[in-house]
Amino acid sequence: MPNILLADDHDLVRDTIAAYLETIDGFKVLTAPNLDVALETMGGLDAIDLLILDYNMPGMNGLDGLDRARKGHPATKVALMSGVANREVANAAMARGADGFIPKSLTAASMVNAIKFVLSGERYFPFDFAAPETSTAPDSTFADLSEREMQTLEQLCIGLSNKEIARNLGIQEVTVKLHVKNLLAKLGVSNRTQAALLAKERHLF
Amino acid sequence: MPNILLADDHDLVRDTIAAYLETIDGFKVLTAPNLDVALETMGGLDAIDLLILDYNMPGMNGLDGLDRARKGHPATKVALMSGVANREVANAAMARGADGFIPKSLTAASMVNAIKFVLSGERYFPFDFAAPETSTAPDSTFADLSEREMQTLEQLCIGLSNKEIARNLGIQEVTVKLHVKNLLAKLGVSNRTQAALLAKERHLF
DNA sequence: TAGTTACCTATACCAAAGTATAGGGACGCC
DNA sequence: GGCGTCCCTATACTTTGGTATAGGTAACTA
Numbered sequence A, B: 001m002p003n004i005l006l007a008d009d010h011d012l013v014r015d016t017i018a019a020y021l022e023t024i025d026g027f028k029v030l031t032a033p034n035l036d037v038a039l040e041t042m043g044g045l046d047a048i049d050l051l052i053l054d055y056n057m058p059g060m061n062g063l064d065g066l067d068r069a070r071k072g073h074p075a076t077k078v079a080l081m082s083g084v085a086n087r088e089v090a091n092a093a094m095a096r097g098a099d100g101f102i103p104k105s106l107t108a109a110s111m112v113n114a115i116k117f118v119l120s121g122e123r124y125f126p127f128d129f130a131a132p133e134t135s136t137a138p139d140s141t142f143a144d145l146s147e148r149e150m151q152t153l154e155q156l157c158i159g160l161s162n163k164e165i166a167r168n169l170g171i172q173e174v175t176v177k178l179h180v181k182n183l184l185a186k187l188g189v190s191n192r193t194q195a196a197l198l199a200k201e202r203h204l205f
Numbered sequence C: 001t002a003g004t005t006a007c008c009t010a011t012a013c014c015a016a017a018g019t020a021t022a023g024g025g026a027c028g029c030c
Numbered sequence D: 001g002g003c004g005t006c007c008c009t010a011t012a013c014t015t016t017g018g019t020a021t022a023g024g025t026a027a028c029t030a
Helices: A011-025 A035-043 A064-072 A085-096 A110-118 A132-136 A146-156 A161-170 A173-187 A191-201 B013-023 B037-043 B064-072 B087-095 B108-119 B132-136 B147-156 B162-169 B173-187 B192-201
Strands: A005-007 A027-032 A050-055 A077-082 A100-101 B003-008 B028-032 B050-054 B077-082 B101-104
Touching: A005 A011, A005 A035, A011 A027, A011 A110, A011 B147, A027 A035, A035 A064, A050 A064, A050 A110, A050 B132, A064 B173, A077 A085, A100 A110, A110 B013, A110 B108, A146 A161, A146 A191, A146 B050, A161 A173, A161 B147, A191 B192, B003 B013, B003 B037, B013 B028, B013 B108, B028 B037, B037 B050, B037 B064, B050 B064, B050 B108, B064 B077, B064 B132, B077 B087, B077 B108, B087 B101, B101 B108, B147 B162, B147 B173, B147 B192, B173 B192
Parallel strands: A005 A027, A005 A050, A050 A077, A077 A100, B003 B028, B003 B050, B050 B077, B077 B101
Antiparallel strands: none
């Protein structure tokens, strides 16, 4: 029966999750209202198999808290939990060695799955949480680009110069400049670099 | 006891995996040597809970096979399995609606985990397989950038102009130009847009 | 028919980006 | 001391990028 330590400053959230895990799956769950208490508890007698840290919690200071927890207790698996963190934070957490990332948007059943996953030695990263970035902004900004402007943008995203784009599209450089100018206005950015960055961010090319 | 249909043209691989799943976890496993046979089998009496398709297998034709399988049997979960596919393919598969992606580099235990995961209604995407792209090239190209050049690059990645960067760093615009010129050379690119794109690709900022 | 939109081109101009060369100050290293 | 490196600045220059205005074609639409 694995020991879990759940640290979250939101009392209601923390206690209900803990109760759920205990009753439904028979985990033994300890709780802590912030990082410092959590680390104290870790130093106690019971060996903790999994430490779940809320991302927004006193003492966390971004992902530094993750490092602190991992450093002192290498044998314990550490998962991050958050209700607000975006994909960037989640990725950063995983890159920094977290064993899992649990968005609070998960269903209870999925959360249990995730926890079991981590306890079994794997690293959990919810795919459906990782993906939205791609599908969140399907077009909107890019919808009203004309075909040529879109083609121009595409070449811009490889970092080509107007001259090169002109050659590739078989038109004059002045025309490319025109397309660039228009697409900058439509995208609401002020130069080609920003346009390329924006397009890449939206995973257009 | 869930029914699994495993389709792989590699006889040895297919049969050993099937045997493993049957003996270790009590799954009922059917097998098929290619996509067509798999789809035929699906039409049989037994309801298949999970279809596992090898990516390199007669009939697959890239990810088209995935679509064919999903279209005819919406109730069946479909996972892709591959020994060679890279991250791009895996992501594309997930984007096209696969319920899971199973690299053959997984341990047997992890594979079982993945399968249970998918059967429970979640989508499985192995983080350790997804991540390498980020960590494969930690620096190399960027290692020999000086501190100022790195700061300049960072601002470049927001699409700022030389003038703005100069203001932000508290130096003259000419100096920024110098840094830009030098970092372009070090990165082996020919303009600021390419530099920004490269840095973003490597997830530096 | 006239109006609209996308597309292409042209000339011209200014701003921004990038190159070249030169020099000075700070630091660490042999 | 001399050497190398990074940082900053300066002048001067060329190229590229972006804006403005104007005009022509083709296709679609009211």
